[in-house]
Amino acid sequence: MGITALVMAGGKGTRMGLREEKPLLKVGGKPMIEHILTALRNSKKIGDIVVAVSKHTPKTAKFMERFPVEVLETPGGGYVSDVRYAVKRLKLEKVLTISADLPLVTGGIIDRIIERYNQCNKPALTVAVPLEKKERLGLTGEYVFESGNKRLAPAGINLIDGRRIDEGELEEEILIMEENEVAVNVNTPQDLSIAERLFLEKLHEGINHAT
Secondary structure (H helix, E strand, O other), X not given: OOEEXXXXXXXXXXXXXXXXXXXXXXXOOEEHHHHHHHHHHHOOOEEEEEEEEOOOOHHHHHHHHHOOOEEEEOOOOOHHHHHHHHHHHHOOOEEEEEEOOOOOOOHHHHHHHHHHHHHHOOOEEEEEEEHHHXXXXXXXXXXXXXXXXXXXXXXXXXXXXXXXXXXXXXXEEEEEOOOHHHHOOOOOHHHHHHHHHHHXXXXXXXXXXXX
């Protein structure tokens, strides 16, 4: 049985300074959340897909009617509290949570993350990116923590055993990744322009390899 993917798409996105809901901001001509759904569908290890929206993202909820996913409206009280609400409401077991602002992520990357989670035998896993990697790309890294003398930024991808959601702080594996696919999460207009540039570069590379 595949792991359930929980796409977190209920945030206000206030740092973008735009009227458009953040999950619907376009990279490569498609809303970021559509790129996420494509990656999840391409994953060999994901089963069901749930999109968590809130009162802050009504257009995103409407857009999701085009896709074969379950949509759950959360209270919109914040990322962590909304994850907890969704996991408990749907009685989820093994769940991958992913922010709706990672437009470059791929199914292959997701499968690698899940493989590491299955191997680590811990109830939780957090994907993190070295802060210096984000800085090299010109990306923001508002939330920073230290692990093993490294300064890291959360990538917005986590795995958790939902049956243990009420146990407080769980033992977790920190998976450090430097791929652009996980380094690029869009929180500011500058991040969006960088995501667009990297998307086009990757597209051109694919075209060149095919010819």
